[in-house]
Amino acid sequence: MAPSAPRLRILGAGRVGSALAALLEEAGCEIVDLWTRSAARAAASSAAIGRPCRSGALDDDAEPAASLAADATIIAVRDDVVAEVCRAGARLLERAPVVLHVSGATPAARALAEAPAELARGTLHPLAAVSTLAQARRVLGEVYFGVEGDEPARQLARALVSRLGAHALELEAEQMVRYHAAAVTASNLAVALWGEAAALLESAGVSDGLAALLPLIRSTVDNVATLGPIGALTGPVRRGDRGTVSRHLESLAQQFPRILPLYRAASLAALELARASADPPDVEDIASLQELLKPAADGAA
Numbered sequence: 001m002a003p004s005a006p007r008l009r010i011l012g013a014g015r016v017g018s019a020l021a022a023l024l025e026e027a028g029c030e031i032v033d034l035w036t037r038s039a040a041r042a043a044a045s046s047a048a049i050g051r052p053c054r055s056g057a058l059d060d061d062a063e064p065a066a067s068l069a070a071d072a073t074i075i076a077v078r079d080d081v082v083a084e085v086c087r088a089g090a091r092l093l094e095r096a097p098v099v100l101h102v103s104g105a106t107p108a109a110r111a112l113a114e115a116p117a118e119l120a121r122g123t124l125h126p127l128a129a130v131s132t133l134a135q136a137r138r139v140l141g142e143v144y145f146g147v148e149g150d151e152p153a154r155q156l157a158r159a160l161v162s163r164l165g166a167h168a169l170e171l172e173a174e175q176m177v178r179y180h181a182a183a184v185t186a187s188n189l190a191v192a193l194w195g196e197a198a199a200l201l202e203s204a205g206v207s208d209g210l211a212a213l214l215p216l217i218r219s220t221v222d223n224v225a226t227l228g229p230i231g232a233l234t235g236p237v238r239r240g241d242r243g244t245v246s247r248h249l250e251s252l253a254q255q256f257p258r259i260l261p262l263y264r265a266a267s268l269a270a271l272e273l274a275r276a277s278a279d280p281p282d283v284e285d286i287a288s289l290q291e292l293l294k295p296a297a298d299g300a301a
């Protein structure tokens, strides 16, 4: 059974660590210790969330907070230093039976392999893209969290997600890479597509491509939320308009060739959605578009 009001130690007071400290404290958890490496970050975190944050040596014996026991330690430093923090903070980690990390790319058994052996290890990954601490505080109470790891760690992670009013996605270790690739595709790769679309529009003479595209992007996201990807898909591939797609490919090859592989790959994915719809394009149009969009055999755009 997860404790009714978990006592937590949070290592890392960046966007995610500070936001979790603030939100979990508001949700009734006791944050016994919030640590970050640099004094500047500790001051910024403390000012932003209105609670103490210590900095400096991880297990500083002169720090009362460092000696306190907890139900779990949440490690919220950047991915590449999680192992280092596990090693340097071994004495601290031993003061809680559970250790959680918040990165989505790696299962807990691997990410936290350097933590003391007797601890239960788990993942508590917010499926969110947060650029600022203020945004993290706004959204982490309503997103999905990927939860994975040893059962006692999962139980505690689930209890924290529930306290936040967020949603838990139960995952197994072998699903983590695909889970994270899905998150990257939905967020980072969509950002890359929007960036390329804005650059393409600017290459056609529009001064602020992104400003012109934003209402289109927003209405598209709204349509996907309401209708799902198949229902929301519009455009020449959806209609089976081979002629329009062919003109795009010719123009892009001459004027903006770097986008061609992206255009072809995303159009083929769109064609799969169109094919799955209740009123797909004609079979001949689908076959013809597939032929037109497939990558050139010689690797040329």
Ligand SMILES: NC(=O)c1ccc[n+]([C@@H]2O[C@H](COP(=O)([O-])OP(=O)(O)OC[C@H]3O[C@@H](n4cnc5c(N)ncnc54)[C@H](OP(=O)(O)O)[C@@H]3O)[C@@H](O)[C@H]2O)c1
Residues within 6 Å of the ligand: 011, 012, 013, 014, 015, 016, 017, 036, 037, 038, 039, 041, 042, 076, 077, 078, 079, 081, 084, 085, 102, 103, 104, 125, 126, 127, 128, 129, 130, 131
């Ligand atoms: N941002 C997101 O959208 C998002 C979403 C889901 C999950 N996450 C995960 O959340 C974790 C933290 O990300 P974030 O966005 O909160 O990062 P962040 O705001 O950049 O904060 C990074 C944290 O890592 C600490 N750090 C950096 N180098 C360190 C080192 N060598 N030793 C010890 N601590 C070090 C920083 O401490 P100092 O500044 O004090 O040195 C700071 O506390 C990552 O695992 C990330 O994958 C982020």
